[in-house]
Amino acid sequence: MLVVACIKQVPDTTQVKIDPDTGTLIREGVPFILNPFDVHALEESLRLKDKYGLRATVISMGPPNTEVTLRKALARGADQTVLLSDRAFGGADTLATSMVLASAIRRLSQAEEVALVICGQQTIDGDTAQVGPGIATRLGYAQLTLVDCIEYVDLPARKVKVRRKLRGRHEVIEAPLPALITVTREINRLRYPTVPMRLMAEEAAITLWDNQKMGLDEATIGLKGSATQVRRIFSPERARGEILGDGANEPEKAAQLLLGKLIEKDLLYL
Amino acid sequence: MSPDIVLFAVVIVAATALFGWSCFRRFRLITLGRDEDRFDKIGERLKNTLVYAFGQRRVLRRPFGINHVVLYWSFLILFLANAEFVLHGLFPAYVSLSRLPTGLYYTLAFIFDLASLLALLAVLVALSRRLFLPPPHIEARSRDSFVILSLVAVLMIAFFGVHASEIAQGTEAAARFMPVSALVAAAFMSGAPLDSLVGAAGFFWWLHALVLLGFLNYLPYSKHLHILTAIPNCYFRRLDNVKTQSREEFTAGNTYGVERVEQFTWKDLFDSYSCTECGRCSDACPATFTGKPLDPRLVVHDIKANLLKNGSQIKNKTDRVLPLIGGGQVGSVSEEVIWECTTCGACVEECPVFIEQYPRIIDMRRHLVEMQARFPDDLSTLFENMEQRSNPWGMAPAERTKWTADMSIRPFEAGKTEYLFFIGCAGALSARSRETTRSIARILDAAGISWGILGRDELCCGDSVRRLGNEFVFDRMAEENIKLFTEKGITRMITQCPHCFSSFHDDYRQYGLELEVVHHTELISRLLKESRLKLNHTVDLGNVVFHDSCYLGRYHQIYEAPREIVASVTGRAPIEMERHHSRSFCCGGGGGHMWMEEHVGKLINVARIEQALEKDPATICVSCPYCMTMLEDGLKDKNADDKVRVLDVAEIVARAL
Amino acid sequence: MAEEKKIKKPHGVARLIQGKCIACGARCQMPCPKDAIEMNDQGEPVIILEKCSGCRKCLKVCPVDALEIYYTPQEEKILAEIAARTKAAAPAVEEIDKEAAETLARLKEYRGVWVFIEQTAGEPAQVSWELLGIGAELARTLGVELCSVVIGGGVENLCQESFSYGATRAYLIDDPIFHHYRTEPYYKAICHLVRKYKPEIVLMGATGLGRDLAGAVATELQTGLTADCTGLAIDDRRFLLQTRPAFGGNIMATILTESTRPQMSTVRPHVMPLPQRDVSRRGEIIRETVPGKEADFAVKVLEIIDTRKEGDVDVAAAEVIISGGRGMCAKENFDILQELADELDGVVGCSRGAVEAGWMPAERQVGQTGKTVRPKIYFACGISGAIQHLVGMQDSDVIVAINRDRQAPIFEVANYGIVGDVLQIIPALTNRIREMRTQRRG
Ligand SMILES: Cc1cc2nc3c(=O)[nH]c(=O)nc-3n(C[C@H](O)[C@H](O)[C@@H](O)COP(=O)(O)OP(=O)(O)OC[C@H]3O[C@@H](n4cnc5c(N)ncnc54)[C@H](O)[C@@H]3O)c2cc1C
Ligand code: SF4
């Protein structure tokens, strides 16, 4: 049986800075990394592999250089990887992304039963948290988002028990398999790849599925299959180092100025 | 005495055979280690042996070392005496001192007599020190020490016994030249009947013989194995300073680091046999000092103990009885111990017999990181940041030029700029160290040096990951840097951080990088000497104490350059802390410890600050961004940051421009 | 010798404007009919000039206008010539696509703005009321009704509450199977309502629950969903302009759902102002039932654990963090920070210095060897801003620094700073907030 981790390669947005003069992004030297939430999805799938003997499969939709990221997943212990890459997949929103991923999982399940699909809670670039629910809905799998603990998986009974972390409460839920789980970053501590595994991963074969293989209707994928269109992108205006008032002599007034700013910039409501 | 001779011959053959067997068993294990070439440069090695083994140069660094020198030289002399003793015992008709020309005979007799006295005294001093003024490490009071010291004492007493009884019998021609024995004879034996004197002579002779052979056979099983190994260990020592680790080759099927004792090289194993358990390394170690579980002496001891315990299993390729890494008992090193080392090099610097302690710790770190992926949690982020973002904090490349602030950014251009000013991650990203960077830039300009920077393209040198045993990531980082330097055509480099300095100077040399690298303190001191840099005025910084960076000082012997600079700027040489120069005490930031919390014992930086505060300073002068951070933090912990400040050498120079 | 031959209009070729591409995910590559675009390792397009026909399709899809058409000087000349010749001619009327017109007509069937009222065990989430505020504005602009969607077990009272906040109609599905939130019954219920009543806009809170639900609903309805919007407005074609941060807050994007309906957005709590509550307002409740019974749903909620009272503060997940450092001078002074935190629904964090001094537990430490946080607002009080601290909080949306030392590096990363004594400024801030709140209520 398979546990499928969906991972995405993203630009390391923490490394992106805005040029104060031109207002454009400085992307020079900014690396592409494995989405920090998805590392935990991967880790959780590996733990399920270790614990229940599931085969850990990693899939990712992205440009050809996503291969580098998939190798990192292999180095950590994934059994197989599938790269979903095709020009026709480009420019996808979450609807079109979940279309490709769900179809890939369906394809995998034709060869071997899928017990669980694990996604990250969200990505750091798109930051929508919509792909997981999209996949679950398309496949009709039980949808369990924001899971911070998988208590058990009962394979013979086809059941899973998880804990979801919501603001102010935890929910303990039991669901039938197959299920799709999106995980928080607290769910596990990451393992680190050993050198022999890294070297093995560098040589390993990566399966590539393009649309010729997948055969999806071009109207449902990529830019054409996207329901949302990005109309305009601009940089947020943000104050840099604005010193408010004379805090040393007029603390009250400075505090009032600050409060005014925070309210004015929609940061605070009273 | 013929039955005696037969008996003695039997005893001596048995004892020698036993000794030989013991030595064979011990030294055969050494050959299990991996290869390492320490057979080159014979001349230099012989010289080292003379200076450090026979000259006892390092032993003498500590005041009490003189006692060892006395004992050591007495022993060397008495080696002759004992050889004569044994041969004479076997072939009384052929071998005897008295058969030598009288002049020589008398001289030797005198020397032997005196050497025995000195040895006896040295042993007594050593014994009383252990009893009444014990050195800090308990091992000094071990049974082993007392057994050996007592054996030596008895041996000397027996020596005097034999000669005194002969003198009392009137059979010793050289009696006049053996003042000590003569004194013993006069004090204890005058007027004794002849047959008891003969009896006494026989008794002492046999006592001497048995103790001597007993001692011989005790040696291989005690720490006094060093009597046999220390001299060769000095011969085989590393000829340069220990300041880098060997490269690893990353090909499928290899293992990395050391998990099993035979993965050390033969020399590493030989090291463990050579430890005298003098405890100097423990005494110097900042981790031991602050109550951490790490004690470099014990690491060396554990390696030896592990080898002895597992020896036959290794040979027969059966399961180990004791894992090297694990802890819990002698012969096994715990993971906590392995992670406590700051790679300050104090242990290596102190060891009188040139044992390389901390490189073995790094070997074991390599195993843990590369084969087991086990390391303290704090390091996860560091490793990720270093690998993916090429800086320890994961800051954006755009931040690397922030220090330039109002200065214009000057990119390095081959042919146009002479020096690459390599800023380093701390110098570029830490607000405090940016001040140092700016100061250096001003100084370089004032001296008319042509320099440029890599700006956003600069990468981390990888020092921390290498010391932490993550050789794989270091290897990749090094390759990237080399590529960058080659592309940019860099040949001369100024670094602000001693860790970058040391990496490019030594670690990168293994990758074929032949750069001229200079640390800013060296360059500034040179510029001052050559009068290319002129100071406008002296600066009053109050009492200035200077703190040595391990990677400049012990690693590269750069002790004087920063001190000279301080003297030029303030008009006074800096005040020395109790531990300074080669004995300086680490700030606590090296070996990857900048990125780890200390959970056990006292904080190393606080310990160092306390040492500094003893000198009542107004300014603590440093030459390294790690020291800067650690000492500033230490000051804050001691609530002394309003009275004392930490400044980099470059900053004080900039104030005098 | 005058050449009367018709001059061929040059098309030029596409070219990337340096520094503008944000590597959006190869949008430009996809529509290119000539396969003239390759993406490089930085995720930027490389245009193969020999192949490019200058069709401009890539230009149109690039969200940041990073592509332009480039003409050689020679081509420019020809262009100028053509322009001169055709000056008199009438400008070409842009032909309206027949397909597009059909779509537009289909979209017109959808009317009304809906807000999903989120509740747990009958207790409504405040974000729902905030959404009614912005929803009312949108509805007014569109000239349509603002409706609430109330789903749960025994939650009818929320319909009236939604009227108090501005809704004029409520769709209510009240059934014990909805007692606990579960994705499947909920999303099916909403899809049932949407298919029946066809709203043009559906808004939900970007809470754990809302994001879970919205993703499923949008997928089932095959429509666009925009996450975490910070701004909502209507354009001249009655389209919803949804503005949201992306790229870790480094950019803002305005997103449209052009050819499907409803247009769905989630909005984070505390982003939209809470509208005035007026209990006198009334509205119409439309009761609906959905086919389905408990046995149809295999997912079971076994237990709900309230984590609010447990006292374990989760600094990493907090939206507002008030952090103190050595500049707080004493352990007791952290109470001042706690008071402000209580007012702002935030938590108190600290720097390593405060932990070393024994003023705060290590779990609250933010930075290199502590937590990495990304709150909406981070207050750094008496924190110098050493890099070891910065790495843990520099990605916060807004940083406020309060420090006595104007030279402290924290001001370099702060958006707003006050130079002064924290022990005076923080209480002043807390008092001011309390004052304003009482004023508003009174
Ligand atoms: C500025 C901008 C704004 C955008 N806003 C929206 C928007 O509001 N609505 C919208 O629908 N789209 C939007 N998009 C498109 C969207 O961000 C992504 O391109 C979409 O493909 C994936 O969504 P996500 O990254 O937010 O993933 P999330 O839904 O946040 O990801 C959740 C999890 O799904 C899995 N996953 C996501 N993508 C992949 C993948 N490619 N391969 C494998 N697993 C994956 C991972 O496990 C991940 O952790 C926007 C794009 C840009 C450039
Ligand atoms: S290098 Fe320094 S810290 Fe490490 S063992 Fe030696 S003395 Fe101790």
Ligand code: SF4
């Ligand atoms: S390792 Fe060297 S310094 Fe340390 S105890 Fe042994 S001999 Fe002494």
Ligand code: SF4
């Ligand atoms: S202009 Fe047209 S042909 Fe040229 S690159 Fe753009 S989409 Fe392709």
Ligand code: SF4
């Ligand atoms: S569409 Fe624009 S932003 Fe996206 S990859 Fe192409 S050029 Fe870059």
